[in-house]
Amino acid sequence: MTIYALSSGPGLAGIAVIRVSGLHTKKVISKLTKKEPPKPRMATKCKFNKIRDNQLIDEGILIWFPGPNSYTGEDMAEFHLHGSKSVIDAMHTSISEIDGCRLAEPGEFTKIAFQNGKINLLKAESISDLISSETEIQREQAIKIMSGKSSDKFNSLRERLLKILSNVEAKIDFPEDDLPKDILKYIHKEIKNIREEIEKILNDEKVGERIREGFKIAIVGPTNAGKSSLLNYLSKRDVAIVSEIAGTTRDVIEVHLNLDGYPVIISDTAGIRDSKDEIEKKGINLSLKKAENADLNLIVTEPKSIDFIDFFSRNLSKKSILVVNKIDLGIDYVSSELKKYNPINISIKDNINLDKLVNQIKKNLKNKFINSEDIYITRQRHRASLEQCLDSLKNFEKKKSLDDFDKAAEDLRLATRYLGMIVGKVDVEEILGSIFSDFCIGK
Secondary structure, rough: EEEEEOOOOOOEEEEEEEEOOOOOOOHHHHHHHHHOOOOOOOEEEEEEEEOOOOOEEEEEEEEEEEEOOOOOOEEEEEEEEEEEEHHHHHHHHHHOOOOOOEEEEOOOHHHHHHHOOOOOOHHHHHHHHHHHHHHHHHHHHHHHHHHHHHHHHHHHHHHHHHHOOOOHHHHHOOOOOOOOOHHHHHHHHHHHHHHHHHHHOOOOOOHHHHHHHHHEEEOOOOOOHHHHHHHHHHHHOOOOOOEEEOOOOOEEEEEEEOOOEEEEEEEEOOOOOOOOOEEEEHHHHHHHHHHHHOEEEEEEEEOOOOOOHHHHHHOOOOOEEEEEHHHHHHHOOOOHHHHOOOOOOOEEOEEEEEHHHHHHHHHHHHHHHOOOOOOOOOHHHHHHHHHHHHHHHHHHOOOOOOOHHHHHHHHHHHHHHHHHHHHHOOOOHHHHHHHHHOOOOOO
């Protein structure tokens, strides 16, 4: 089957790129241009015509990539045309009339590239991350993964495990032969070293995932404290309804921001109070859950609101900042109970100390991302595979007797499989769909 799709962004543009890949790519070129494919990898000016009546669609550039020296590893072509909807629709309609051609699914070009050995799974994911990157730090991380540093690390660990596995299987195949003592010593030492390396990778405070997905900030606190007003201030636009009526916010409102180059997801939550309203109670439960899962909590209250002292004392930690709003009422108006926690006193109404709060948030962000030089994990999929690999290695280390070598070999096989799943060295068909569905169509 030959696939085609718009690879450039949708909407009005100066240039649009339609990509075609598969066995019938030559036929597509011939039908649209009435000519044979041009010289490979050379931009060639061509007229593109409708197949039914030979009517001119547009005049543009054709680039021909014969397989296997193409992005997908198959015969591939790119049609560069003017980016109007009518031109794109006419091209798509004409290609669809050719037998064996269909519209590509999201990420299908990159999926074919992976299946044909042109890229590994980590690089495929990094391409998706690069396309989706909104901040400089996200772009830098995607480029690092694309460079192959993570792939090299996981492949190296896997090769070391395979070497150990070969020694263990040699003992199983030839039980009458004793393994040299130095080999046994090497096996135990190497397994310990690999386990410690994986533990170090896992002990990364999830920096890679924070960069890719966004640093999660939850604004929590009692009703009418100014949480929605603070969200609007940080967002620089009105994204939440602000009202003097208590309990206006009942659901979680999320906003994605670029804060000094750091990706941030800020959540405005329902005010925490005793409520008999079932809908509001659900919103309050969501608030508490968001606070629990957030990387940073902004606990917003009013100067005299001491009803939530117990809540503050339970939830104020390294990942929380206590914010007292409405300081325009006067510093002496702030409860002495609140002052114990050294809050940041602000007034959203009079724009007092908001720069101080923003600087504190930025400081917290920089502290979280300070160890971002050696990033190997950017997705939960990677972390889960490494954790399963680690469990298998720990099970191996529990087997001390040579009689347990057959069971130990299975532990090593599982460990190498889990590492292989990260880069796509083993059968990973069950996860391919979820990975490539995140791509846009045409990539």
